[in-house]
Amino acid sequence: MSQSTVRNSINNLDTPALLLDLDASDRNISRMASFFADRPAKLRPHFKNHKCTKLAERQLAAGSIVGMTCANITEAESLCGVGVENILIANQIVGSGKIERLVCLAEQCKIAVAVDELSQAKAISNAAAHRNVTVDLLIEVDIGMGRCGVAPGEPALDLAKQIVDLPCTTFRGLQAYEGHRVYIDDLPERSQLATQSMSIAIKTRTLLEDSGIRVGVLSGCSSATYKITGCLAGVDEVQAGTYATMDWRYHELVPEFEIALSLLATVISCRSDQAVLDVGAKGIGAEFGLPRIKDHCEVEIPFFGAEEHLVLHNIPDWRVGDKVEVHASHACTTCNLHPQLFVHQEGRIVDVWPIDGRE
């Protein structure tokens, strides 16, 4: 893209176009980094939020960071490709092809991966031995979310005992995500229940340590619980992700972070009582609620699900061709639907960043 195009106003973009308000995102990133600057826990931002290495580089530059978290091998490869040296894949990596990619990464950076049963750890250990590399392992403990993870307490201890001596892997510690507590709107209730859940992981940590197994790290937490579980003694790493871009749903939970991500769309059809935008389910992640129109809370969206259309009711004086910014309820799935972020400052495009960690 030429310099002159880059200087353009967002209003000249073909739509739908995913926008990132650089100043708002920078403020979010620096707010989170400052929060952890003098605290024992440090950040390991979750790359799955935006999958954009340029944005990850800004998170790393802001400080208070031990490395990056990611959700899969492709994300880890993208991060490693731009020189990120310490990467945690907070999920299980299963299957010979993916494990081969994992051990290749271990030749280039320090890589850790979550496991919740012995077979996963053994497969990684075997592949790592062939390449003469070491992969760090974190045992994922299910602290109530009911997703992956071994049961806390004795089952986690049993697994740790079985994996500590595997060749070419190092048992580093525990992974525990309190995802079932993140979307509780009432802050005192969220605090109480998230603390309860993370305490289960902390107790498991103590159990392992009392049994003579070194637990170097307990990694977990989110953008909506960073001030809660991220401040508990025994938690070392905070895997917050969404704070960098935000979405309207998370903004309700942690209003101190600004919504930096929006979708620019065009009114393609209009009548007195409704307008239709040129973006639908193929461009907006809506798992946590209907999209919302930036600066127009009065606009109603009667339904969502059309692939390329968003119907709006109760509209202001819009005409065909007008540009409208839409806020998604889920930034992570929204970013995953787009090839690039148009980065702007007060509506002037200053850069275009590829969303290069997509599968």
Ligand SMILES: Cc1ncc(COP(=O)(O)O)c(C=O)c1O
């Ligand atoms: C393993 C893990 N850690 C942390 C997070 C928190 O990320 P966010 O701050 O975007 O909610 C998630 C979110 O899905 C996750 O799956």
